[in-house]
Amino acid sequence: MTDRLRGARRAGIVAAMAGTLIGTTACGVILYPERKGQVDGRIDPAVAVLDAVGLLFFIVPGVIAFAVDFGTGAIYLPGSANNTTLDLNEAELVKLKKGELDAATIERMIEEKTGEKVSLADPALRTRTPDSQAWLPLDAVLNDTQFAALTGVRQQAAR
Template sequence: MHMRFRLIGGVLAVTLLTQLSACGTLFFPDRRGQIEGKIDPVVAGLNAVGLLFGVIPGLIAFGIDFATGAIYLPEGQSAQVDPQQLQKTIGADGKIDNAQLKALIERETGHSLPLDDPRLILHTGSVEQLAAYGLHPAA
């Protein structure tokens, strides 16, 4: 009898924990009730992390976020910036002006990124790396 209660309690606890693993539902409760839209890459990425802990919790997280609509971006928002606008942040020397880029991202998406943080790691690329991906440099 004691073992049965432990088993039922364990199953209940695991079920509740997997239900709470739906990231979008927890982090963006105001998005609940949406039925369509653009998928938020942040929520999708966080749900994908749930797949690292096991297939079932990850699938449950995706399922809950799709069912509640929390995985979709709010109406009129996007997760990307127009490439034409990004061209304006490149200076004459071919380097990106972090202040202009930060202002553009904040204006277009409403999110402020710490681009002036001294801990920010900048990666440089080369024309050869672009060619390896089939891309052509255009600055």
């Protein structure tokens, strides 16, 4: 191989690696790291277009960019999720009688107080403990026995 071909080959490899590196970085995660952790909402058109540019150059990096942005929630516009969050300082404490602590009663009470129908077994439901700021699925806050006792749904062994 001549030096000229070797140099062209090396430049091509460097350009391909640079393109792959740029393409595999999800635009939403880079531009808006504070959006990580969102679960739902309206898609930010600017982030979607930037991720789609990756599809124009290379299919795999574009798909990876979309997957990372959807997986982290960085592709969603902030404040556009169709959910509600509670201010615990303004929350109303509801006391239940002994033996009333079951999923149906809790779901009914939430619906009466908020007007929203919920299912405690819904994987999209998020909750948090009073000492935490992180919103997690209910099955992550309770152990398997507590979750099964409350919802009547048994968790799979491997999580």
